[in-house]
Amino acid sequence: MNRYLLVLLLLIALAVLPGTVPAPGIRVGSKQDTETAILGEMLTQLIRATGEKSTRLAVGGTTVVFDALKRGEVDLYPEYTGTLVKEVFAGDPTASQENLASLLAAQGIGISQPLGFNNSYALAVRRETAERLQLSRISDLSAHPDLRLGFSNEFVDRDDGWKNLRKAYSLPQENVSGMEHDVSYRQLEVGDIDVMDAYTTDAQLAELDLVLLEDDREYFPRYDAVVLFRTDLEDRYPGLIKHLLKLESAVSETEIVQLNALVASREASELQAASDFLRDKFSIETHVEDRSVAAIVWDRTLEHCDLVRRSLIPAIFCAVPLGVLAAKFPRLGQLILGAVSVVQTIPALALLVLLIAPVAYLNLNTLGAGSMTAVLALFLYSLLPIVRNTATGLSTISPEYDESATALGLSRLFKLFHIELPLASPSILAGVKTAAVLNVGFATLGALVGARGYGQPILTGIRLNDTALIMQGAVPAACLAILLQFLFEYSERWLVPAGLRPLSVGGDDNGSRS
Amino acid sequence: MIELKGVTKRFGTHLAVDNISFACPQGETQVLIGTSGCGKSTMLRMMVGLETPDEGQLLFEGQPLSESNLSRVRQRIGYMIQEGGLFPHLSVRENVSVVPRFLGWQQSATDSRIDELRQLAQLPTSLLDRYPRQLSGGQSQRVSLMRALMLDPDVLLLDEPLGDLDPMIRAELQQDLRTIFRELGKTVVLVTHDLAEAGYLADRVTLLRHGQIVQQGDFSELIENPIDDFATQFVQAQRPVLA
Numbered sequence: 001m002n003r004y005l006l007v008l009l010l011l012i013a014l015a016v017l018p019g020t021v022p023a024p025g026i027r028v029g030s031k032q033d034t035e036t037a038i039l040g041e042m043l044t045q046l047i048r049a050t051g052e053k054s055t056r057l058a059v060g061g062t063t064v065v066f067d068a069l070k071r072g073e074v075d076l077y078p079e080y081t082g083t084l085v086k087e088v089f090a091g092d093p094t095a096s097q098e099n100l101a102s103l104l105a106a107q108g109i110g111i112s113q114p115l116g117f118n119n120s121y122a123l124a125v126r127r128e129t130a131e132r133l134q135l136s137r138i139s140d141l142s143a144h145p146d147l148r149l150g151f152s153n154e155f156v157d158r159d160d161g162w163k164n165l166r167k168a169y170s171l172p173q174e175n176v177s178g179m180e181h182d183v184s185y186r187q188l189e190v191g192d193i194d195v196m197d198a199y200t201t202d203a204q205l206a207e208l209d210l211v212l213l214e215d216d217r218e219y220f221p222r223y224d225a226v227v228l229f230r231t232d233l234e235d236r237y238p239g240l241i242k243h244l245l246k247l248e249s250a251v252s253e254t255e256i257v258q259l260n261a262l263v264a265s266r267e268a269s270e271l272q273a274a275s276d277f278l279r280d281k282f283s284i285e286t287h288v289e290d291r292s293v294a295a296i297v298w299d300r301t302l303e304h305c306d307l308v309r310r311s312l313i314p315a316i317f318c319a320v321p322l323g324v325l326a327a328k329f330p331r332l333g334q335l336i337l338g339a340v341s342v343v344q345t346i347p348a349l350a351l352l353v354l355l356i357a358p359v360a361y362l363n364l365n366t367l368g369a370g371s372m373t374a375v376l377a378l379f380l381y382s383l384l385p386i387v388r389n390t391a392t393g394l395s396t397i398s399p400e401y402d403e404s405a406t407a408l409g410l411s412r413l414f415k416l417f418h419i420e421l422p423l424a425s426p427s428i429l430a431g432v433k434t435a436a437v438l439n440v441g442f443a444t445l446g447a448l449v450g451a452r453g454y455g456q457p458i459l460t461g462i463r464l465n466d467t468a469l470i471m472q473g474a475v476p477a478a479c480l481a482i483l484l485q486f487l488f489e490y491s492e493r494w495l496v497p498a499g500l501r502p503l504s505v506g507g508d509d510n511g512s513r514s
Numbered sequence: 515m516i517e518l519k520g521v522t523k524r525f526g527t528h529l530a531v532d533n534i535s536f537a538c539p540q541g542e543t544q545v546l547i548g549t550s551g552c553g554k555s556t557m558l559r560m561m562v563g564l565e566t567p568d569e570g571q572l573l574f575e576g577q578p579l580s581e582s583n584l585s586r587v588r589q590r591i592g593y594m595i596q597e598g599g600l601f602p603h604l605s606v607r608e609n610v611s612v613v614p615r616f617l618g619w620q621q622s623a624t625d626s627r628i629d630e631l632r633q634l635a636q637l638p639t640s641l642l643d644r645y646p647r648q649l650s651g652g653q654s655q656r657v658s659l660m661r662a663l664m665l666d667p668d669v670l671l672l673d674e675p676l677g678d679l680d681p682m683i684r685a686e687l688q689q690d691l692r693t694i695f696r697e698l699g700k701t702v703v704l705v706t707h708d709l710a711e712a713g714y715l716a717d718r719v720t721l722l723r724h725g726q727i728v729q730q731g732d733f734s735e736l737i738e739n740p741i742d743d744f745a746t747q748f749v750q751a752q753r754p755v756l757a
Contacts, residue, residue: 400599401599401601403595403599404595404600406563406588409586414616418612418616419612423603498603499601499602499603499645500603
């Protein structure tokens with residue numbers, strides 16, 4: 001029993017050990033795309049130039065980062081006016097580019113003047129196609145019903161996307177396929193599609209020499225890049241906002257396209273691109289720390305382990321009792337197993353977004369390093385294997401042991417701790433092992449809420465189509481999973497009662513029954 | 515000591531025990547015998563509260579068995595089953611001392627009791643630190659007997675304790691069991707399907723069929739005056755062995 005007590009204390013200590021300190025200083029948000037990452041990095045470096053501390057949080061999705069701004073978990077972030085109208089205030093029919101400032105002010109949020117470029121949606125065709133069919137405006141498309149269209153999945157569904165575009169221009173094309181945005185470029189390049197949707201600041205437009213069709217009926221709204229900030233930022237850091245608003249009208253369309261191209265071609269990191277821009281434009285020297293891959297991987301490892309330990313250990317402590325309940329009360333067991341199974345079917349991003357509200361309600365940090373949203377999601381994902389293996393382990397104990405224990409007059413509690421749980425221990429430990437390995441994999445999704453870890457290089461790598469960067473996250477994650485597997489196999493030898501362990505070859509198995 | 519009054523037990527539609535009344539006087543060895551499915555094991559399991567009767571009553575020293583006195587009664591009963599029911603994760607020593615540990619005995623008291631029982635059951639000291647899977651069938655049953663006797667119970671209930679052993683070891687253990695029963699003067703109820711074993715161990719024999727008592731009394735009476743066709747057949751089936 002002593003060794004179990006030791007393990008329990010060790011686990012508790014490991015779970016409550018203070019972890020990564022939440023992001024210090026002023027928090028700049030960004031989404032998971034290159035352009036807002038560069039803009040976010042500019043803001044972060046501008047703040048640092050004043051001597052204040054600042055951290056950038058890359059999180060997935062407009063709503064996530066906008067809500068974080070409202071709650072004060074993010075102090076400022078770059079956004080586009082069209083997205084605010086069409087997505088953030090989608091439910092408000094009175095919302096327009098003109099009254100955005102007053103709508104935001106009502107929520108305690110300030111908005112800058114446009115930064116100088118409009119990153120709108122546009123339709124792009126190959127130069128050869130444009131010249132052959134004499135296409136220069138979107139309305140020219142109506143004369144060519146056979147053109148093949150390939151749009152990003154988002155564009156097919158969005159309010160400001162294909163559905164309404166088609167109505168606005170009465171376009172006849174039927175051949176429309178949805179695909180990943182980066183894939184569209186490749187399909188267009190090789191001629192599998194003729195027309196695609198593009199962001200006007202995409203680096204590939206110049207690279208592939210594509211022609212943008214003029215929006216002659218002014219269907220697309222303007223997507224002027226702006227900075228959103230909490231109005232209380234001025235009280236906390238007087239003068240800071242004025243300093244940041246240097247960026248107003250400072251970034252031209254040509255400039256942002258160049259910056260995007262630099263990062264997309266991997267000639268510069270987002271940090272470096274932002275730093276170079278600030279130096280050239282404002283003569284502000286910012287220091288971009290040049291860190292070795294090993295140092296970066298080490299940081300990611302710490303962040304990742306932090307997510308795993310803070311979710312897995314509490315999951316063990318909850319799941320084992322739940323498994324016991326499930327085994328002892330089969331009706332309740334169905335309910336418990338059903339509930340933890342349902343959790344398993346919720347897609348990770350959906351679960352993360354669902355959990356943000358309750359985590360925020362509890363006043364815990366939802367985003368960034370040590371995000372409780374990520375921890376809670378991982379906790380929920382880890383329950384099923386442990387609950388199920390505990391319940392199965394207990395309910396498959398041979399009835400003769402159960403009856404022997406009962407006939408000896410042992411109490412239920414004594415029986416549970418001294419007979420049943422030890423007998424079920426191989427199954428329970430196997431469940432914990434499965435949960436741990438799954439947890440290491442799932443923890444990469446923590447990056448969607450800015451919890452970093454191995455998921456961060458993976459997400460960035462996917463965005464930049466950079467296999468080396470993906471490997472920087474995927475390989476250590478796999479190693480960590482294997483390491484945990486070994487650790488558990490070793491601890492099994494120590495934790496499973498000797499009488500239940502497989503016999504070693506040449507062991508002292510004299511006088512066996514057979 | 516233990517008494518069944520008009521006890522009936524059904525499993526689904528199967529009538530396992532059919533309105534049986536049965537008493538087991540103090541200090542006697544009662545053997546329940548019959549073909550498989552005759553209800554003998556069910557009777558024994560009801561005596562230790564592993565099954566509850568559908569009708570009728572079970573009395574222990576004249577008191578009806580109930581949830582409230584069950585655990586106290588169980589501590590006065592030693593129960594032993596066919597393959598011993600030893601816990602595979604506990605060593606022999608731990609298996610035998612599981613109840614003392616539950617009751618919070620002093621270690622020294624447990625140790626000296628183990629030593630007494632080890633001698634009584636003739637188990638070599640070297641086996642105390644083995645695990646059940648490292649024991650032979652006979653050794654397992656000796657350990658199981660030690661565990662059943664740990665609290666010096668008034669009653670021993672044994673369900674086919676020697677059923678799974680080869681004949682030599684079985685004969686040896688039968689001998690040892692008889693000695694122990696006589697020496698300790700326990701009230702014993704033993705279930706078996708082996709007439710020779712019954713004859714060797716029993717003070718009184720109860721022959722069962724389809725959940726009812728066919729014949730009850732001395733062993734010699736059953737052999738010499740089988741009460742009906744079934745009893746005659748049952749006795750004759752095992753005659754060659756007795757001869």
